Amino acid sequence: PAMRGTLLWTFHIVYRTPESEARALLPEGIEPLTVGGWAFYNIAVGEFQAVRADTNPLKIGRHGHILAYRLYTRVKNSDTVGLFGLQTECDTPALLEKAAGLAGTSALPCHVEVYDDTHGTVQIEAEDSDSPFMVILDTRGKPTLSPNSPFPGLSDAAALLRPPTHIVTAEGQAVNIGRQTKPWDSRLVRLPQQQWSFFDGKTVTFELCFDVPTLEYRWPEG
Numbered sequence: 639p640a641m642r643g644t645l646l647w648t649f650h651i652v653y654r655t656p657e658s659e660a661r662a663l664l665p666e667g668i669e670p671l672t673v674g675g676w677a678f679y680n681i682a683v684g685e686f687q688a689v690r691a692d693t694n695p696l697k698i699g700r701h702g703h704i705l706a707y708r709l710y711t712r713v714k715n716s717d718t719v720g721l722f723g724l725q726t727e728c729d730t731p732a733l734l735e736k737a738a739g740l741a742g743t744s745a746l747p748c749h750v751e752v753y754d755d756t757h758g759t760v761q762i763e764a765e766d767s768d769s770p771f772m773v774i775l776d777t778r779g780k781p782t783l784s785p786n787s788p789f790p791g792l793s794d795a796a797a798l799l800r801p802p803t804h805i806v807t808a809e810g811q812a813v814n815i816g817r818q819t820k821p822w823d824s825r826l827v828r829l830p831q832q833q834w835s836f837f838d839g840k841t842v843t844f845e846l847c848f849d850v851p852t853l854e855y856r857w858p859e860g
Contacts, residue, residue: 640692641736642856643700648684649762649775650801650848651829654788655679656841660709664722667810671710671719673798674788678710679842680721680801681834683762683773684850685752689733692856702730703750704737705764705771707836710799711806718812720804725836727767769836776828777849784845795846796826815855824848 660670660677670677683705688697705728708721723743728734729750738745748767754760758778764771781792789795804812827849834842 640856641689642692642694642854643689644687644697645850645853645855646685646687647852648682648848648850649773649827650824650850651681651683651773651832652799652845652847653679653681653837653842654784654845655843659841663709663724664711665808665810667714668722668806668808669712669714671712671798676788678799678845680706680708680710680799681836682706682708682801683750689736700730700733702728702733703748703752704728705748705750706737706743707769710802713806713810713812716812718804719802720806720812721802722806725769727764727769729764769834771835772831772833773829774831775847775849776830779828779830781826781828781846784843786843787845792826792846796848799846800824801848801850824850 654676657670657672657675657677664670685703687701689700707725708723710719711722712719726738726743726745727748728737728745729748731747734745746768748764750764752762758776760775760777762773783792804814806812827847829844829847
């Protein structure tokens, strides 16, 4: 059935990578979104609650964390920008299938730990995972444009790389995942430390990070 739920918080962490590396990860018919020869990864990590059937009006359901690795893509002969799922992880076993639906790819189990010092520093990590990671976010420091960025300014980067509402399937279909909270609200934050085993052997440079507050989501069956 169609599902709904609440993402209490989400960080969308964006890295740039050479266009050629991104193309090698995509099936025929799907193009990476590129700027100046660069393509872009989007890693979304967040905490969800009340994931339930769409027909259930009560905010009672499953709780946990989700981690999704995606590429910004364009479907050929279309202006639609969407995220193509590469890997998804979830620390609520009963929701692995539903987490996969939000990212457009199969989901793996993991165990996410979050440490918030309430003074602007948030550390998120997963050691018990197929792809261990650790990031430290500074939500009070002033973000700056990354060295050698293809964008003239942070606002330009944020405008293009704002996470789209479409998931692109391997068959080249763009499926809308409905965000119920309007308007979109987010801010850019610093990322002073990051370690991603998912990126082992890949060429990546941190671009920017969106800090997104609570969002209500609804995603269709299948």
